[in-house]
Amino acid sequence: MTESRSGTRSLRAVGVALGILGTGSLMAFSALPASASSLTSILGAYWTSTPTINGNVYLTSASTTFVVPTVNCAGNIRHLGENFGTEEGANAAFIGYIQALVTTECIQTTPSYHFRVAVGTTSFREIGVSPGDTVVASWFYTSSLSEAIVHDLTSGFTWDAVGGAPPLSAPADIGEFDLETASNSARAPAPFGTATFTQSQVNGDYLGFGNTIFAWNLQLGTHGFNITTGPIASDHESFTVTFDKV
Numbered sequence: 001m002t003e004s005r006s007g008t009r010s011l012r013a014v015g016v017a018l019g020i021l022g023t024g025s026l027m028a029f030s031a032l033p034a035s036a037s038s039l040t041s042i043l044g045a046y047w048t049s050t051p052t053i054n055g056n057v058y059l060t061s062a063s064t065t066f067v068v069p070t071v072n073c074a075g076n077i078r079h080l081g082e083n084f085g086t087e088e089g090a091n092a093a094f095i096g097y098i099q100a101l102v103t104t105e106c107i108q109t110t111p112s113y114h115f116r117v118a119v120g121t122t123s124f125r126e127i128g129v130s131p132g133d134t135v136v137a138s139w140f141y142t143s144s145l146s147e148a149i150v151h152d153l154t155s156g157f158t159w160d161a162v163g164g165a166p167p168l169s170a171p172a173d174i175g176e177f178d179l180e181t182a183s184n185s186a187r188a189p190a191p192f193g194t195a196t197f198t199q200s201q202v203n204g205d206y207l208g209f210g211n212t213i214f215a216w217n218l219q220l221g222t223h224g225f226n227i228t229t230g231p232i233a234s235d236h237e238s239f240t241v242t243f244d245k246v
Contacts, residue, residue, distance in 0.1 A: 041216035042186060044082070045227035045241045046175025049202045050212040057169035062086045063138035064174045064200040068113065069192040070131040073106035080190035080246065081105035081179035082227075083116060085137035085150065086200075089170020096173065097166040100137035100148040102129055103179060106190040117148045119163030128157025136199075141165050172202045176218070176227055176241045188246050189218065189226055196240045208236030215239075 051058050064086050073080075083103050087096030099118040103125070105111065115126040129135065133154035140147055142165065149160040174197055178186035200207040207213065218227040230240040 039214055039216050040219045040225075042178070042218070042220060044173075044175060044177035044216065045218040045225075045229045046173050046177060046216050047200070047207060047229060047232065047239060048171040048173045048214050048216065049207055050171040051203055052212065058203070059088075059169055059172055060142070060203055061138070061140035062088070062172035062174060062200075062202045063136065064197045065134065065136050066195055066197045068102050068129060068131050068133045068135060069104065069195045071104045071106055071111050071190040071192050073109045073111045073190065076106045076109055076190075078188065079105070079107055080188050081112075082187075082189045082192070083177040083179055084175070084195055085135070085177075086139060086172065086174045087177065088139060088141070088146075088166055088172060089168075096177075097170065098139040098141065098146050098148050099123065100139050100150050101177070102135055102137070102150065104131075104190055104192060105179065111190075115150045115152075115157070115159050117150055117159050117161040119146045119148055119161045122161075122163070124159065124161055126157075126159045128152055128155050128159070130155065174200050174202075174207065175216075175229060175239075178218075186220070188220060189243065191246060192243050194240050194242050196238065198238045200237045200239070206236035207239075208232040 083101040085101035088098035089096050101116040103114050103116050113129050115129055117124050129152050133152050136151045138149050144165055146165055147160055147162045151158045180186055215229040217225045217229055219225050225244050228242050232239050
């Protein structure tokens with residue numbers, strides 16, 4: 001696996017994410033309403049899309065743009081946090097095989113922000129992001145390789161990770177995801193208000209036109225949601241996640 005970095009203002013991440021890979025045939029999508037099924041998760045608050053053709057998963061890329069929210073760490077005595085962006089599915093270890101994320105944390109009363117790009121079991125934690133920055137997060141894979149890219153349109157930082165193709169096909173997830181501990185358990189989320197995702201696309205087409213899409217709301221206990229996922233807007237590619245409680 002390799003890591004590359006750049007401090008230049010490049011739109012390479014956008015160009016890669018919008019390309020259709022594989023056989024060259026375009027995917028046929030059927031529209032689903034913004035009120036598609038909403039489910040409860042312990043992994044985060046996000047929309048998930050599983051494009052299929054004749055019952056087979058046909059997934060090669062995903063991308064989204066969002067403004068990094070500010071976390072409120074006032075009075076906090078724990079280690080809290082979450083990730084924002086997109087990943088290729090999630091497994092029992094609470095992480096996706098491919099990740100293009102921004103991590104926000106409260107380490108007691110101190111806020112922390114950094115990028116996380118990963119392919120497979122190796123991930124990179126990188127600098128260059130601040131609250132209020134506009135970030136494009138994307139990934140793609142072919143039959144032989146995978147690449148995850150984060151590009152900060154505000155700071156100009158671009159980070160990417162390259163590795164092998166995923167061992168299994170999994171959904172494309174876009175939104176807020178848990179911050180796992182060293183033992184693969186989930187940390188409680190850091191308070192952040194709201195985060196809005198725009199230009200959210202899977203296989204180069206609008207998120208809202210995925211064959212099978214679901215919204216997940218984060219619930220860590222038994223007394224209501226911690227973070228909720230809003231409906232997909234009329235543009236078929238935008239939605240907001242809202243923090244409710246730690």
